[in-house]
Amino acid sequence: MLTKRIIPCLDVKDGKTVKGINFVDIKTVGDPVELGALYAKMGADELVFLDITATNEKRKTLSDLVARVAQNINIPFCVGGGISSVEDVRVLLGCGADKISVNTAAVKNPQLLTELAGEFGSQCVVIAIDVKQVDGEWFVCTHGGQVVTDIKALDWAIEAVRLGAGEILVTSMNHDGTKNGFALDITRAMSEAVNVPVIASGGAGTMEHFAEALTEGKADAALGASVFHYKEIEIPALKQFLKEKGIEVRL
Amino acid sequence: MNIVIIKYNAGNVQSVYYALERLGYTATVSDEPAVIRSADYVIFPGVGEAASAMKYLQEKGLDSVIRSLTQPVLGICLGLQLMCSHSEEGNVDCLGIFPQRVKRFPNTEKVPQIGWNDIFELHNPVFKGIKEHSYVYFVHGYYAELGENTIATTYYTQNYSAALCKENFYAMQFHPEKSGDIGEQILRNFLELKN
Numbered sequence: 001m002l003t004k005r006i007i008p009c010l011d012v013k014d015g016k017t018v019k020g021i022n023f024v025d026i027k028t029v030g031d032p033v034e035l036g037a038l039y040a041k042m043g044a045d046e047l048v049f050l051d052i053t054a055t056n057e058k059r060k061t062l063s064d065l066v067a068r069v070a071q072n073i074n075i076p077f078c079v080g081g082g083i084s085s086v087e088d089v090r091v092l093l094g095c096g097a098d099k100i101s102v103n104t105a106a107v108k109n110p111q112l113l114t115e116l117a118g119e120f121g122s123q124c125v126v127i128a129i130d131v132k133q134v135d136g137e138w139f140v141c142t143h144g145g146q147v148v149t150d151i152k153a154l155d156w157a158i159e160a161v162r163l164g165a166g167e168i169l170v171t172s173m174n175h176d177g178t179k180n181g182f183a184l185d186i187t188r189a190m191s192e193a194v195n196v197p198v199i200a201s202g203g204a205g206t207m208e209h210f211a212e213a214l215t216e217g218k219a220d221a222a223l224g225a226s227v228f229h230y231k232e233i234e235i236p237a238l239k240q241f242l243k244e245k246g247i248e249v250r251l
Numbered sequence: 252m253n254i255v256i257i258k259y260n261a262g263n264v265q266s267v268y269y270a271l272e273r274l275g276y277t278a279t280v281s282d283e284p285a286v287i288r289s290a291d292y293v294i295f296p297g298v299g300e301a302a303s304a305m306k307y308l309q310e311k312g313l314d315s316v317i318r319s320l321t322q323p324v325l326g327i328c329l330g331l332q333l334m335c336s337h338s339e340e341g342n343v344d345c346l347g348i349f350p351q352r353v354k355r356f357p358n359t360e361k362v363p364q365i366g367w368n369d370i371f372e373l374h375n376p377v378f379k380g381i382k383e384h385s386y387v388y389f390v391h392g393y394y395a396e397l398g399e400n401t402i403a404t405t406y407y408t409q410n411y412s413a414a415l416c417k418e419n420f421y422a423m424q425f426h427p428e429k430s431g432d433i434g435e436q437i438l439r440n441f442l443e444l445k446n
Contacts (some may be wrong), residue, residue, distance in 0.1 A: 002368045002407055003386065040431070045367055071269045076388055076429045096265040098298070098390075098429060121299045121329075123363045123390045166363055195358055197365045220361065250367040250386040 003248045005215045005221035006235060007199060008228045010035060011052045012081075015065055017229065024164045030229070033068045039228065040073040042235040045250060047073055048101070048169070048223060051060070051081030052144060063095045070096025075165055080169075081244070084112065086119050093120065094131035100168055101126035104142040107149065107156070110163055117164025122196075127128050127158060127165035131186055132173040138186045154189055161194045168194065169223070171201040179205025184217040191218035199223055206234060207241045252442065254278040255283060255290035257317070259307050263298045263428075266328070270428035274439060284316045291446050293320055296428075297329030301353070301393070302341020304333060318346055321446045324420050331422035332393055339395050348420050351395040351412065360408050363392035368405050370413045370425070375402035377414070377421055377440045387413075387430040387437075395424065 010017050010032045017032050030038070036047050045184045051062060063076055066079050077161060077221040080101030081090050090101050106112050106127060131153040138153035157168055172183035182200045191198040197220035200213040204224035210233075213222040227233040239249045256267050258280045260358040271278045271294075278294070279286060287293060295317060297304060308314045317324070318336075327335045333345045339354040345353070356362045371383040397404065405412035405424070415422045421441060427434035 002364060002366050002389075005366050011261065020353065071272065074273065074429065074431050074435060076390070076426070077266075093263060094265055096269050098263055098266055098426075118300075123365065123392065124298060167365060195361050196363070197361050220366065 001248050003045070003250045004219075004242070005168065005199075006043075006238060007046045007048055007221050007223040007250070008035075008039045008208065008235070009048040009050060009201070009223050009225045010069075011050050011086050011225060012062070012065065013052050015062060032065060033072055035229070036069045037072040039235065040075045043239055043250070044235055045221070046076045046078065049077065049079045049179055051079075059229040060111055063091055066092060066097055067095040078126055078249050080126070082128060084109075086115055089116055089120060089124075093124075099167070101125050101128040103128040103130065106160065107142050108141060108150065110159065113160055113163040113165050114167070117166070122164050122166030125165050126167045126169050127160040128169040128171065129153060129160070130171050130173055131183070133183070133186075141173055145176075153186055154193055157190045158193055161196050165196065167197045167199065169199045172203060175203030176201075177226070178203055181205065182213040182217055182219075183214060187213060187217040187219050191220070195209070197221065204233075207238050210238060211242055211247060214242065215245075252276060253291045254288065254293075254294065254442070255287050256294045256296060257313065258282040259289060259297075259304065259313065263296055266294045266426075267294055267428045270435070270438060272444070274435060276442070282310050282311055282313065284312060287313075287316055288320070291322055292442055293322060293324045295324060295326040295330040295334070297327060297333065298390070299329055300331055300340060301329065301338040301345065302327060302343040305341075305343050305345060308333070310380045314346060318348065321419055322446055323441065325441050326420070326422035327428070328391060328424060328426055331395060331424050334415070334420060334422050335395050338393060347423065349400050349415050349417060350396070351397070351398050351400070351415070353393050353395050355393050356408050363390060364407045365390050368407060369427075370403045370405050371400065372404045374418050376444065377416070377437060378403065380436055381433060385433045387425040387427065387433055389425045391424060391428070418436070
């Protein structure tokens with residue numbers, strides 16, 4: 001039976017994993033290559049690498065770092081951040097990425113999704129949607145969450161899949177970093193509206209939150225960052241917890 | 252040991268290359284018929300769309316090269332589908348090494364299937380040491396039906412072929428190069444098959 005996935009996320013800036021930089025020395029978080037290998041060994045089902053500086057500083061994702069992470073893990077590897085063309089993707093796949101995620105560039109140029117799916121297949125194309133709730137309605141954000149557009153999140157999810165995206169990574173700006181739980185309503189709405197897998201992201205604080213995302217939120221996978229980096233939640237314990245809750249996971 | 256990974260327009264070639272590197276092997280990546288024919292083991296990976304991949308193989312003359320190989324050949328994911336007789340994806344005739352037809356999953360579940368699923372009814376030396384119902388990683392929207400060449404089964408909307416074997420030709424719908432320790436063991440087993 002197909003299992004639910006637990007996905008650690010490495011937010012990378014200037015070659016280092018940065019989540020929580022404000023309150024913990026960066027070296028204690030570990031470098032992305034070591035962390036990636038550690039998570040793979042601990043039973044992570046996939047690894048996501050986001051170059052969070054890429055959009056803002058108009059830089060391309062650091063391809064040599066992507067290659068070093070890829071060399072050291074034996075699980076699927078998705079890379080995002082600043083990707084805006086077929087050529088960008090070709091370079092990253094050439095570095096050992098298995099999938100790529102696009103965000104701002106696809107909002108600006110939705111046709112990009114069709115081009116990427118045509119070239120590499122839908123299974124390679126993840127649409128990352130950053131969402132923000134304003135007056136009860138969820139809108140799409142771009143540029144690393146700095147710009148709130150007037151595009152309704154659910155409409156964009158449906159359109160992105162129609163254009164060729166094979167998976168959705170939905171991150172709630174309202175929840176990200178709060179450790180108060182995932183945005184269950186929009187995650188569930190997306191999962192029910194499209195026929196591709198949905199990854200819940202933003203807000204993971206407890207093991208219960210993961211369980212909620214995968215049941216009530218109807219997500220196919222749940223992503224966490226700092227809870228894993230700071231060992232607040234260990235992946236093997238999390239998966240055991242989920243299994244005891246009756247959620248199918250790979251142990 | 253001379254391992255050649257076939258390079259074509261639908262590869263996650265680098266992922267496979269790194270996986271072999273972790274096992275201690277340096278593979279050659281090539282689309283040259285002579286290089287491919289000279290290999291001890293050939294790996295035919297693939298992530299992409301069936302019709303355009305077949306067209307590319309035909310243009311390069313790689314379709315007849317692959318069919319004529321006599322050493323162990325391992326097709327992965329799209330590689331498996333292209334080794335079957337026909338694919339619904341782009342409605343294209345494929346290499347015909349296996350008689351199976353490749354069909355799209357019905358929309359009763361999410362398509363593509365992405366994630367870890369279990370394999371069972373394992374009966375081939377390539378699964379030596381692999382327990383029934385081990386988890387491996389799948390990413391695909393099309394599947395090969397069960398048949399006499401099926402050497403591993405899995406379930407998504409129905410039972411279908413997780414792996415196929417006929418003579419020197421092996422094929423896996425899942426990605427051993429991305430399936431953790433289990434996948435590494437399967438790759439090791441393949442590279443220990445008698446040439």
